Amino acid sequence: MNNRLKVLRAERNWSQAELAGRLDVSRQAVNAIETGKHDPSLPLAFRIARLFGLSIEEIFDDQQ
Amino acid sequence: MTSSKPIPELSGEARLAAKRRSFWRYFAAATLLAGLGGGLLGSGVALRELAGLSAWAIAAVGAASIVIWVWFSRNYLRRIDEIDLQDNLWASLVALYFFVAAAPFWLLLHEVALAPAPQLMALWWATLAVAVLAYFYRKYR
Numbered sequence: 001m002n003n004r005l006k007v008l009r010a011e012r013n014w015s016q017a018e019l020a021g022r023l024d025v026s027r028q029a030v031n032a033i034e035t036g037k038h039d040p041s042l043p044l045a046f047r048i049a050r051l052f053g054l055s056i057e058e059i060f061d062d063q064q
Numbered sequence: 065m066t067s068s069k070p071i072p073e074l075s076g077e078a079r080l081a082a083k084r085r086s087f088w089r090y091f092a093a094a095t096l097l098a099g100l101g102g103g104l105l106g107s108g109v110a111l112r113e114l115a116g117l118s119a120w121a122i123a124a125v126g127a128a129s130i131v132i133w134v135w136f137s138r139n140y141l142r143r144i145d146e147i148d149l150q151d152n153l154w155a156s157l158v159a160l161y162f163f164v165a166a167a168p169f170w171l172l173l174h175e176v177a178l179a180p181a182p183q184l185m186a187l188w189w190a191t192l193a194v195a196v197l198a199y200f201y202r203k204y205r
Contacts, residue, residue, distance in 0.1 A: 014076065015077065017076065017077045017080050017081075018075060018076035018077045018080075019076060020076065020080050021074075021075065021076030021077055021078065021079035021080035021081075021083070022076035022079070023076075024079075024083075024145075025145040025146070025147070026080075026144075026145050026147070026148065027080065028147065028148075028203070029145045029146070029147040029148075032147050037205075038147050038150070040146070041146050044146060
């Protein structure tokens with residue numbers, strides 16, 4: 001699944017570790033989501049959306 | 065009356081570092097405990113031969129070790145994030161499939177006199193090795 005996580009993170013000047021700490025996941029988890037190796041669970045997707053003040057659809061795109 | 069002094073908000077990096085430190089402390093303590101348990105069981109078995117320690121005493125220590133191990137595993141799986149949990153689940157599934165296939169296959173080879181009788185601990189170690197390899201493959205692929 002495509003996502004804008006890396007762009008949103010860069011806009012805030014956050015490292016992967018910074019974002020991981022804010023989401024309460026590991027840095028590897030942030031990396032895996034950004035590179036599309038892992039699709040986050042619904043609760044984590046909501047946490048990400050809330051953190052950036054966006055809807056899930058504005059961050060994640062299920063179109064291949 | 066309680067003080068309403070505001071708690072300084074930590075950065076995400078500081079929170080992650082604190083969480084990692086806490087996790088590794090927990091992991092080190094659990095590993096130490098497991099080592100002590102294993103040592104206790106091993107020396108118990110040796111003592112049984114030397115000093116006639118009751119088999120029930122050794123069985124009780126073994127059962128207690130299993131209870132502690134189950135508790136630790138549950139606790140550990142609740143601490144890790146969803147990706148690590150998924151890696152653990154995949155590794156467990158791969159190991160289960162390995163065991164389900166390998167044990168009867170070895171038995172089959174034994175039945176047709178192509179291999180010695182299946183060794184329980186050899187299968188145990190091989191299953192563990194497969195689980196560890198599958199876990200690290202998923203984690204670092």
